[in-house]
Amino acid sequence: MKLFSFITFILTIVQVTVGLPFVSRRVLQLSEDTTITVPEYEKLSLLRKGVRFIDITEHVELPFFNKRPENKVVPTYKYPALVSNDQIVQKLIDNIDKHSMYDNLAKFTSFYTRYYKSEYGYQSAQWLEQKIQNITSGLPEKVLTVERFSHNWKQYSIIVKIEGSETPDDIIVMGSHQDSMNLILPSVLAAPGADDDGSGTVTNLEALRLYVEYFLKKGQRPKNTVEFHFYSAEEAGLLGSLDVFTHYSTENKRVVAMLQQDMTGYVQDPKYEHVGLVTDYTTEALTNFVKLIIDAYLSIPYIETECGYACSDHGSATKNGFPAAFVIESEFSKTSKYIHTTMDTLDRLSFDHMAEHTKIVIGSIIELGDWKFAELKN
């Protein structure tokens, strides 16, 4: 009897001490000065309530060793004030292939979900990687590389790098996220994620395809390094992009411009079609440059809009001191309400609208690719 209760006692102790570490706790940044710690399952209830955050768990430093400020200062660069390559850009955007964008999105949304922890999410990353390999196969590996960026979960991010010929340390990043998530039951229910963010993924894929074609014809690379990032796990608190940009910052890399495409295909009111230019938690000088691109190359206008803290991967860039901008399908209140459900499907999207976003990407990389950066001293 006594022995029995002793064993029960020991088992309880073991359970408490060994079991506790498995109730994983996450550190979430809800705003620039609010950080909370919650059990992992709380993240989902917050997301369902529409609360956005950056999950900084993997990058929290012990206070004693903390040498880095929580948020780095974003320097101010002098971006082009005029477009100077309109003939080149015009030629490229005339060749945007909406059928190819459709086919890519049809395939990408055919994965049951692209949830970052799932086997499906791993398979969709493999397909995307292969697609990128195919699109870029004409360029030698000395010029263009496609790399897996692994994380602490199954799905990896993909980094495509076109090494600059003159100032390779100045890096321009075009971003989008490959994962999708059903907010009711992420591990069980389907998440086609056509708009969020299959649309941004194929927007950038098409820009990459045309850009590679352009360099094959011209036989000359950009002066600055141009990268395309396809992040994993945006939906879980910018996890993938935070890993990537924190790594870049640790390696003292200099990203001089980051432009995010997240939700590029839904048009609520075709009579007032426009794109949404996000003005909160983004970098003003870069956002002004994007305005220039939109005015020069798009057939629709922009409307300035706000989307809140940590609303997409550009937040991971600015947090690490890199200037970032974000263009979304429309002003925030008119964006798709189907996201994070089984109803986020491709039949609800406009490929003409996605093509407008592709124009922004092409315009930006052509204009910034050879731009000589200068930092403004305040």
Ligand SMILES: *[C@@H]1O[C@H](CO)[C@@H](O)[C@H](O)[C@H]1NC(C)=O
């Ligand atoms: C890539 O190209 C190969 C050879 O043409 C083809 O078999 C494969 O299906 C392509 N993969 C993708 C993802 O497009």
Ligand SMILES: [Zn+2]
């Ligand atoms: Zn998204």
